[in-house]
Amino acid sequence: MGTSEQRRIVVAVTGGIAAYKIPELVRGLGRAGHRVRCALTPEAAHFVSPLVLQTLSGEPVRSQLLDPGEEGSIGHIDLADWAELVVVAPATANVLARMCHGIADDLVTTLLLATRAPVLVAPAMNVNMWNHPATRDNVAALRERGVRMVGPETGELACGWEGEGRMAEPAAILEAAERCLRAPSLRGRGVLVTAGGTVEPIDSVRSLTNRSSGKMGFAVAAEAALRGASVTLVAGPSHLPTPAGVRRIDVETALEMRDAVLRELPDASVVVKAAAVADFRPRVVHERKLKKEDLAPDQGLTLELVRNPDILEEISRDRGDRVVVGFAAETHDVVEAARRKLARKGCDLLVANDVSRGDAGFDVDENAVTFVWPGGEVEELPLLSKAQVAGQLWDRIEKRLLGGRE
Ligand code: C5P
Numbered sequence: 001m002g003t004s005e006q007r008r009i010v011v012a013v014t015g016g017i018a019a020y021k022i023p024e025l026v027r028g029l030g031r032a033g034h035r036v037r038c039a040l041t042p043e044a045a046h047f048v049s050p051l052v053l054q055t056l057s058g059e060p061v062r063s064q065l066l067d068p069g070e071e072g073s074i075g076h077i078d079l080a081d082w083a084e085l086v087v088v089a090p091a092t093a094n095v096l097a098r099m100c101h102g103i104a105d106d107l108v109t110t111l112l113l114a115t116r117a118p119v120l121v122a123p124a125m126n127v128n129m130w131n132h133p134a135t136r137d138n139v140a141a142l143r144e145r146g147v148r149m150v151g152p153e154t155g156e157l158a159c160g161w162e163g164e165g166r167m168a169e170p171a172a173i174l175e176a177a178e179r180c181l182r183a184p185s186l187r188g189r190g191v192l193v194t195a196g197g198t199v200e201p202i203d204s205v206r207s208l209t210n211r212s213s214g215k216m217g218f219a220v221a222a223e224a225a226l227r228g229a230s231v232t233l234v235a236g237p238s239h240l241p242t243p244a245g246v247r248r249i250d251v252e253t254a255l256e257m258r259d260a261v262l263r264e265l266p267d268a269s270v271v272v273k274a275a276a277v278a279d280f281r282p283r284v285v286h287e288r289k290l291k292k293e294d295l296a297p298d299q300g301l302t303l304e305l306v307r308n309p310d311i312l313e314e315i316s317r318d319r320g321d322r323v324v325v326g327f328a329a330e331t332h333d334v335v336e337a338a339r340r341k342l343a344r345k346g347c348d349l350l351v352a353n354d355v356s357r358g359d360a361g362f363d364v365d366e367n368a369v370t371f372v373w374p375g376g377e378v379e380e381l382p383l384l385s386k387a388q389v390a391g392q393l394w395d396r397i398e399k400r401l402l403g404g405r406e
Helices: 017-031 050-057 068-073 076-082 093-101 107-114 127-131 133-144 170-181 215-226 254-267 311-317 334-345 386-401
Strands: 008-013 035-040 085-091 119-123 153-156 162-166 190-195 199-201 207-209 230-235 246-250 270-273 280-282 305-307 323-330 349-354 369-372 378-380
Touching: 008 017, 008 050, 008 076, 008 107, 017 035, 017 050, 017 085, 017 170, 035 050, 035 076, 035 107, 076 107, 085 093, 085 107, 085 170, 093 107, 093 119, 093 133, 119 170, 127 133, 127 162, 170 215, 170 386, 190 215, 190 254, 199 280, 207 280, 215 230, 215 246, 215 270, 215 386, 230 254, 254 311, 270 311, 270 386, 311 323, 311 334, 323 334, 323 386, 334 349, 334 369, 349 386, 369 386
Parallel strands: 008 035, 008 085, 085 119, 190 230, 190 270, 230 246, 270 323, 323 349
Antiparallel strands: 153 162, 199 207, 280 305, 349 369, 369 378
């Protein structure tokens, strides 16, 4: 999936063991038709040979900030200005911290402070370093500033630990780089996305909810923002960071979600409803905690539930030119159930996922979805990251649903 034009990419390599995979990334970027120049921190050269990078990129490799020889050929500011994209891979906890605080004490961090190009980072580190509050804060601040992230993935780490911290594979970094370089195809469009589960209170301390991490909807919102849309995300309770460039409205109940969606609807030309909205809510919400001591020892508790409004059905009904996409989490007969749901809800596309699979769906970073179209057509996608699923979804919305529409 190469972009048609040749683009200028700086690959900034920092000192992590995953640097040994960078020659493959440089090769892939070259094969996709791009020009690549590598910049290394002094530590990076312990993990990957500058000569290999130079040979594969066909361009001089730089590692010194103040080397008169190197500065003479391409000054660090020239390199920062030359880049149409800077990819930092692997990105250590240290470089993320220095980026976050604007420290420019070597070639890579100086380049990162000077460039006006978009920056994509592929973090790689020990799981405890990744989970450290300092790194979490740095990552959140960088995201907020528009720095894009790919990975890290979960698995075996070079330090012997298992967990989140593996650098994304070169193919995934390549794909993320292509996404960063793509023209903002949704510029000028208002997009409304819902995500997460709603929470329906029973009393002041208990509630009913649907299992949903919100990851899929957040990825859909993030991808739309990357494509230049003006995105509003209506989210049920979730600890996920707000994607860069996205306006977030937090809600708790289905009724609050409905209010927020109806209020934001006039500005949206596309609505993607990825939220797991509770279908029912307790008819009565007790103001104080219900106490078991108030019941006889053998007495159960009966809750009366009433139907929540179906927001998707409601907004699909009089949608005019607006594109409306729904999601469906199913555990069996996934496609058949999705077809029926599509007919009942009347939306333009339904994205079905089988949540009975252990490797996809709830709370994990991957999803295996099937696109179900109103004409009966069904497209089954392989297991992909949620970011990739979001990319595939927006590709289809753009080509098949927005084609020709202003
Ligand atoms: O009927 P079900 O909840 O499985 O349908 C899933 C789709 O409908 C999702 O897109 C979800 O966001 C949407 N939905 C809704 N309002 C509801 C229930 C579901 O918008 N009350």
